[in-house]
Amino acid sequence: MSKIGVMTFWTSQFNYGQLLQGYALQAYLKKQGHEVYIIRFDSILSKIKEKCLLLFHGKFLADIKQKKLRKFNDFRTMNITYSNKRFGTYQALKSNPPKANYYIVGSDQVWAYMRNLERRHGYLLKFGTAKKLAYAASFGRDELKDDKNDYYLALKEFSFIGVREESGKEIVNSLGYNATWVTDPVTLLTAKEWRSIKADIHLPKNGKKNIFMYTLANESQNQLLPDIKKTLSREFNMYYTNSSEVPDNKCTLYPSPNEWLAYIDNSDVVVTDSFHCTMFCIIFNVPFVTIERENGKGMSNRLTSMLNRIGLIDRYTPCNSTVIMNKINEFPNWDNVNKTLTEWIQISKQQLTQNIK
Template sequence: MKIGIMTFWESQNNYGQLLQAFALKTYLKQKGHDVFFVRFYRIPSSKKKSALSRLKFKVILYLNDHFNMNLAVTNAVSTEPDRGFTPFKKQYLKFSPRSYTSLAELKDNPPQADAYICGSDQVWNNTFKVPAEPFFLPFGASSTKRIAYAASIGQKELSPETAQLFERQLAHFNAVSVREKSSLSICTDAGYENPVWVPDPTLLFAKQDWLNLLPVPKGNFKPESKKVFIYTLGNSSINDKEAYLSYIRAMPGVEVQHASANGDTSGNCYPSIPEWLGLIAESDFIMTNSFHGMVFCIIFNKKFIILPNTGAMEGMNERITSLITKFNLEQHMMFGFDQTKMDDLMKFDTDWDYVNNQIADWRHVAHEFLDVALK
């Protein structure tokens, strides 16, 4: 079956975004499907950009469409060190022959596929600057299957406008699954019966699978040190961030590798995607405010703390709490710096056998959902 995936893919520094896309594609290809990503750009209207920015954007679209270069728009303006995201996309992600910048373009000349899948990531979060409507797949032939896999809304409650969007669009889906448990009731309230709660695509693979799927190198740590990896995103503020960083960096015998992204410039390293996985695999302890950073701590059975979103982004904590509650890992969330709790969590032994068994059972739910949806 030919499957077109609608998800987020443009980032040049958000590791989780690319790894969830890679994971879903890889799983579907292992099942024998022909998989590609719809090259849809989630960007502000070009009318709001300078003439130079519009020209750069047009050049990138031309190169992508005519030479299959898989360049991201951010390449034209990015000034941070290169993390190798563009070659990763070129090697591991196959894209649609043409690019799209609006829902109108998707409707006028839709990508050809037997099925469209939206998800994972927060494709149904309608609070972002770019509306979520294109990710409800309202384009293409009526005979094309429309499936949501682990689509994330990222919040517990919808605005009246977004609730109406869900009511209009979910009726067109052949199968719906969501990433957060609370999203089940949102879908049923919108009139869709029997949505399924499934794991993020990255959880479709266990630790050893990931080490086999990508050329994961050893983490760049000194052998004799206690290895701490920090991964922070700048799209929300972190309570007591400097207190956490100062305390960890002052620990004797500790080596800290800190990757940051999404506007956070506090990091000291810029790993490629396989290197990022290597840092997690080799670390003794990890601190992050990233959902996917937390997910890979769980996959690799690492000691960790998760720092929740605050301020305007506090509602996005649902994707974190939904997962850690399922696995009884609530104690790993810290809402403010607490030295005693920090010390305890750095030594805490999680019952990883229980967690791994829970993940294995949940994978079976995902496998069954996708098998039935794609028949």
């Protein structure tokens, strides 16, 4: 049994994917007999910036209300192990590193471009003497910028580099290192395991199908959303929430993580612009349409590369109500999808476990 410290994003009170990918990696590694915890690294400067943004938009109180409704902290308390110490700076990590045999960075966009050098060095694991691995680390971009030398020097110390997108593999290869394109941590758990923690929610059976719509953007960030919601509401029982950094009052519900899983699994169809919501639709074999993000087109590679690999790229559509309605009436061939994804998951698990003794 090894002691493993995981470096990933963990502080969000509204991003379901961030929370559940961290839970999934930890749960999987614990099943393998390891002692696992998420390192509570949270740059003080970034936290101050986040609060200032909410104050600037006059959304500070709405943010507090949203946190209470979504119950992320309750989920964390019940399901996730964290380091006792909170590291507010990179220097704190470097001077008193978390005790572990292995450090794993990932998943999520932990290798996105960061001007804040403290965050960049933290997520490149430039501290401690534990063996270093990456699992499903995402760059969220197609090429490095002025941080290229930082990555070249840091990745030299890694014994295994698993990335979440094909473009991430190409970036690592361009630095002269080998990388493996692995599945997101949420796929390391089975549909049965996810259903064991979902909430008990029963959606109505009134002759209309139930549709769950979950977006990362809100209506001020994507002005096409109101028309899409209006069109879908005419034909479906509609349930809508978003994970915008700036809260709004357009959501019809603010589900807990357990409820969020239930709305995906129990709905007849899901419409989303989220990578992780798409992944859970695939895990649960729920028909879905993934729409292009108007304010995040540069981050679409994580979706398109994954959907291409498992034969579902036709589920990715422009953000247009007519196109979405046409696509809703088409159904994936789940037998083919499940076969392809299962093979990929098995390779990913093998790569991860053989690098941890």
